[in-house]
Amino acid sequence: MKAMILAAGFGTRLFPLTIDRTKPAIPFLGKPLVGYVAEYIARFGFKEIVVNLHHQPDSVIRALGDGSAFGVHIEYSLEEPEILGTAGALDNARHLLGDEAFLIVNGKIISDIDITAAVETHRRSNAIATMVLKPNIKRERFTVVETAEGYVTAFGGMAEPLTEVEIRDTDQLPRSPLMFTGIHILEPRVFDYIPKGQFSDIVSNIYRPALADGEKIAAHITDGNWYELSTIPRYLDISLAMMVDQSVFTGKGCSISSESSVRDSVIWDDVTIEAGSALYRTIVADGVVIRKGEHFENSAIVRADMVRNCDEIPEKSLKGYFQGENFIVPFG
Structure with a gap:
């Protein structure tokens, strides 16, 4: 096969x-x-x-x-x-x-x-x-797949979060909807x-x-x-969840000062992080330089020249801003 x-x-x-x-x-x-x-x-x-x-x-x-x-x-x-x-x-x-x-x-x-x-x-x-299906326990926004006796019967709308009443009444929680795994x-x-x-x-x-x-x-x-891994927050959360005995992943060719603070972050290749800088829950893409005194959290950072030279910024992407040599995308 x-x-x-x-x-x-x-x-x-x-x-x-x-x-x-x-x-x-x-x-x-x-x-x-x-x-x-x-x-x-x-x-x-x-x-x-x-x-x-x-x-x-x-x-x-x-x-x-x-x-x-x-x-x-x-x-x-x-x-x-x-x-x-x-x-x-x-x-x-x-x-x-x-x-x-x-x-x-x-x-x-x-x-x-x-x-x-x-x-x-x-x-x-x-x-x-x-179709390989999985209970959508967190009620994330995936299409509900309805089944009966081992077969798919219909495709519904997006899963809805539990109501406050359902959350309080833990003895009567509805069955988790099924979602498609791809x-x-x-x-x-x-x-x-x-x-x-x-x-x-x-x-x-x-x-x-x-x-x-x-x-x-x-x-x-x-x-x-x-x-x-379809969104920036998912990418970071899943990366951190799958790290073993570490809270920071560092790619190849990086220079990270021992006098910087980097926590719960993913660093790609050829990144420079200078002394006196701080990162928390941040994704740093290839070739980025984090200068002395810069502090970022809940952000994705790429080189500014890449964004300036791209044809267009996708409408569905998170909004970002330029800061010096970098382009910063904050996320919740």
């Missing part, structure tokens, strides 16, 4: 960390995020992998190469001139995926979910696809639902019509660890 990693997105909510690379290519604790995904699925025997590309494709190719560093063999599927969406991406890569069931994994997740168990669920289900197994007949040569989405253009046609979509529900 082949696998496909979706890596074509723009990463607008991670801007400016994605100013010179796409989201799956950003570094995460010393290796590209998409490299973690490749290693993750390789542990379950998936060695032949397709990776789709669109936005800043060279950044993904530089991060992954031929895949040998991550124990896999990679073929690339380029989407141009326009991005094709999650369903259109499959059709564009159909010639690479073959004629058997295949695995799809989002290129922006960190997880230890047992994919072998999900594949076994799929093989027993006689379904067109199997991991699924699909049969080749899903291609029958994909409109050719245009932007299309797996849920809207494959799963909803398939359910309407009486097809089965199996639900594999897991409580495995799963993290999605």
Whole structure:
């Protein structure tokens, strides 16, 4: 069974960390995020992998190469001139995926979910696809997936936070809604639902019509660890949660003064932090210099020249400001 990693997105909510690379290519604790995904699925025997590309494709190719560093063999599927969406991406890569069931994994997740168990669920289900679902205990803003007797029945709206009454009445807490992990197994007949040569989405253009046609979509529900790195605060929180016996991660070629204060932060490569400066809960991107006396917290920092020279600042990105040689993005 082949696998496909979706890596074509723009990463607008991670801007400016994605100013010179796409989201799956950003570094995460010393290796590209998409490299973690490749290693993750390789542990379950998936060695032949397709990776789709669109936005800043060279950044993904530089991060992954031929895949040998991550124990896999990679073929690339380029989407141009326009991005094709999650369903259109499959059709564009159909010639690479073959004629058997295949695995799809989002290129922006960190997880230890047992994919072998999900594949076994799929093989027993006689379904067109199997979605790997997880209880949304924190009621984060993910689409609610409704299920019954082991199968998906519908897709709802976004999960809503618990009300104050529900929080107080702990004996009557409602069941956590289920959310999609971005991991699924699909049969080749899903291609029958994909409109050719245009932007299309797996849920809207494959799963909803398939359910309407009486097809089965199996639900594999897991409580495995799963993290999605789609925003700057998520990126920092998950990085800190996964650090072992340390509160600061430092990349290659950095110079950090012993007379500076750096706590709960992620430092990328070739960063200089001078004496008398202080960082708390801060992400510092490649090549940034933190000058003496500068103090930052709850911020992402990139070089100002990168922002000044970029074509446009994405509308969905957090607002930032210029300070000297740097561009600072505060976050709550």
